[in-house]
Amino acid sequence: MATAQPPGARDEPEGGEGGGVASAVGAGRPEGAEGAQAAGRTGEEGALAGTPASGDGDTEPGAGTGASTGDGSGSGSGGAEIDVAGAAAVRHPLRWLAVAVLAVLAAQLFHFLFTNPNFEWGTVGSYFTARIIGEGIATTIELTVVAMLIGILLGVLIAVGRMSPNPVLRAVCGAYVWFFRGVPVLVQLVFWYNMSALLPRVSVGVPFGPEFASGQTNHLITPLLAAILGLGLNEAAYMAEIVRGGLLGVDPGQTEASDALGMSRARSLRRIVLPQAMRFIVPPTGSQVINMLKATSLVSVIALSDLLYTVQSIYNRTFETVPLLIVACLWYLVMTSVLYVGQSFIERYYARGATRNAPQSFWDFALFRRRRAPAGPDARAQDTRDPEEPA
Amino acid sequence: MNSRAGAATRESAAPAPAEASTEPPLMLRARGVRKSFGPLEVLRGIDMDVAAGEVVVLLGPSGSGKSTFLRCINHLETPDGGSIHVAGRLIGFRAQGGRVHHLRPREVTRQRRDIGMVFQHFNLFPHQTVLQNVIEAPVGVLRRPKAEARKRAHGLLARVGLSDKADAYPRQLSGGQQQRVAIARALAMQPKLMLFDEPTSALDPELVGEVLATMRDLAQDGLTMVVVTHEISFAKEAADRVVFMDEGRVLESGPPSVLDRPSNPRTRAFLRRFL
Numbered sequence A: 001m002a003t004a005q006p007p008g009a010r011d012e013p014e015g016g017e018g019g020g021v022a023s024a025v026g027a028g029r030p031e032g033a034e035g036a037q038a039a040g041r042t043g044e045e046g047a048l049a050g051t052p053a054s055g056d057g058d059t060e061p062g063a064g065t066g067a068s069t070g071d072g073s074g075s076g077s078g079g080a081e082i083d084v085a086g087a088a089a090v091r092h093p094l095r096w097l098a099v100a101v102l103a104v105l106a107a108q109l110f111h112f113l114f115t116n117p118n119f120e121w122g123t124v125g126s127y128f129t130a131r132i133i134g135e136g137i138a139t140t141i142e143l144t145v146v147a148m149l150i151g152i153l154l155g156v157l158i159a160v161g162r163m164s165p166n167p168v169l170r171a172v173c174g175a176y177v178w179f180f181r182g183v184p185v186l187v188q189l190v191f192w193y194n195m196s197a198l199l200p201r202v203s204v205g206v207p208f209g210p211e212f213a214s215g216q217t218n219h220l221i222t223p224l225l226a227a228i229l230g231l232g233l234n235e236a237a238y239m240a241e242i243v244r245g246g247l248l249g250v251d252p253g254q255t256e257a258s259d260a261l262g263m264s265r266a267r268s269l270r271r272i273v274l275p276q277a278m279r280f281i282v283p284p285t286g287s288q289v290i291n292m293l294k295a296t297s298l299v300s301v302i303a304l305s306d307l308l309y310t311v312q313s314i315y316n317r318t319f320e321t322v323p324l325l326i327v328a329c330l331w332y333l334v335m336t337s338v339l340y341v342g343q344s345f346i347e348r349y350y351a352r353g354a355t356r357n358a359p360q361s362f363w364d365f366a367l368f369r370r371r372r373a374p375a376g377p378d379a380r381a382q383d384t385r386d387p388e389e390p391a
Numbered sequence B: 001m002n003s004r005a006g007a008a009t010r011e012s013a014a015p016a017p018a019e020a021s022t023e024p025p026l027m028l029r030a031r032g033v034r035k036s037f038g039p040l041e042v043l044r045g046i047d048m049d050v051a052a053g054e055v056v057v058l059l060g061p062s063g064s065g066k067s068t069f070l071r072c073i074n075h076l077e078t079p080d081g082g083s084i085h086v087a088g089r090l091i092g093f094r095a096q097g098g099r100v101h102h103l104r105p106r107e108v109t110r111q112r113r114d115i116g117m118v119f120q121h122f123n124l125f126p127h128q129t130v131l132q133n134v135i136e137a138p139v140g141v142l143r144r145p146k147a148e149a150r151k152r153a154h155g156l157l158a159r160v161g162l163s164d165k166a167d168a169y170p171r172q173l174s175g176g177q178q179q180r181v182a183i184a185r186a187l188a189m190q191p192k193l194m195l196f197d198e199p200t201s202a203l204d205p206e207l208v209g210e211v212l213a214t215m216r217d218l219a220q221d222g223l224t225m226v227v228v229t230h231e232i233s234f235a236k237e238a239a240d241r242v243v244f245m246d247e248g249r250v251l252e253s254g255p256p257s258v259l260d261r262p263s264n265p266r267t268r269a270f271l272r273r274f275l
Helices: A007-027 A033-056 A061-074 A093-115 A121-128 A131-162 A167-182 A185-193 A223-249 A252-260 A265-302 A307-318 A321-350 A362-366 B002-013 B066-073 B105-112 B130-140 B146-159 B175-187 B205-220 B232-238 B265-272
Strands: A201-205 A211-216 B026-037 B040-051 B055-059 B081-086 B093-096 B099-102 B115-118 B193-197 B224-228 B241-246 B249-254
Touching (some): A121 A321, A185 A223, A223 A265, A252 B115, A307 A321, B026 B066, B026 B224, B040 B066, B040 B249, B066 B224, B115 B175, B130 B146, B146 B175, B175 B205, B205 B232
Antiparallel strands (some): A201 A211, B093 B099, B241 B249
């Protein structure tokens, strides 16, 4: 690669460097215009010295020469004030090469996309807004929302349980996380779906005592419920770890301060610790939601008509496999893109107080309003060295 | 000193001991307080009395147990032995029928309302504005109406010289300002006793003065204070009594004048480093 470089590209910055060093030394002892000229000349010498040397690669004797020359003449040189405005930029020939390669690849990709008839873009277009696809999307969204809600709520409880002073509770919550993180979601889904084989009848009642109600497992656990349970309970294990990590990330001094103010444990968790933990919780939760949206496609194995199962059932009939899979891909991309945007909204809200800049209010932010100017002359003065003394 | 004594009597008239207390109004009464962390014995029997309105400064080398003792007073640490009474009430425990029981967390929480604490690292709530920090506990714990709490908070912020910072977030303030907010936050609970755990140790030297000035004001107003600090000057100017601790014991205790003539050799060695 080095041979492909235009030699001039390397020379210029080096020459500039030599001159810079020389004049920097000179600037320290301002004595007059003569000195300035001397420094300028030394810089040129540095540049010249650099030219032949640059051919042999990484060592840069040019800069060294310039520096030493500058040092020698520095005692007699004066204040050449360098202005770095308008300095020539460093050139990056490799970047341009990379751009060229990528451009070729991109052109190939587009050519492939638009000329390969197997994509059947017309078919994609006709199915993209089809009603049945919309129903699949609705199921996917519904599953994502419900499973995530279960995951978050149960996850918070388990996280708090894992940090409880009660050792039994800690162990049980730890075992939950161990189990549900350890078994693949797909296996869990199939297991819930086949629950009736393990447990033909479910009943509600006093343990080992009288029953109040009972029913066939197969009637109770529909594919939808199996999907919700499989995805939600699995998610709870991951969310528990995320929430626990967030809670641990909050300075213990915060709990101490709320303790010292007489707050109950629950109150301090709700008002002080959790809001701060949210800053650590929200970003990974955002990726979990996106993961969940995609993981819902697993429910196609238990014949629940989500987006993937819907397109599968169509192409099993029509054999338009590729265009229908493209429809699914596009819709998944649309949904995850929306989630990305939503995540950044929430993240910025919980970042309040985390930076020294006054944060926007949630509604200012949500409605794309610009931040209001500070009220007073320096109501939010940034300078911290305030000399004022309380009287 | 004279003005302090006057303030002390004024204050001592106000809080009636909640339970039968034999002595004259003692705000803090610690007897034989012991505490170990694993094999490390941090407190080896601390006795200490603090009268209402008194300002006591705890001095001693680091690791001497000053902070641990302070944290036992509001039960952030549970002592292993001895007893601590604040305003006549046994802290963290209940004596009943010849036996002593641990209090439930909720009851401990209740006792802490009367004991304010200021931390070395301020521990302000960073996600709340200064005003929200100050009203959080009065509104959430004492169930004060918000408007009233806000009004009081503005008064307290004025008292610590930060009226104009009510809407700032803690991170926008200097360390000294943050610590003064922390003091205002503790005062908002109208505590009977204030604990200061090395309040100026985390501050740049030029910011120490503003916090000490605020604390001197509070001392002059007759607030009962127990202060762990390395600021000998504060001890000399504002303390009614200085207590030296080392290796979990009280070495020496007396008026600030002992700072000039310490009798214990270890106290002398400790003080020499500050002269």
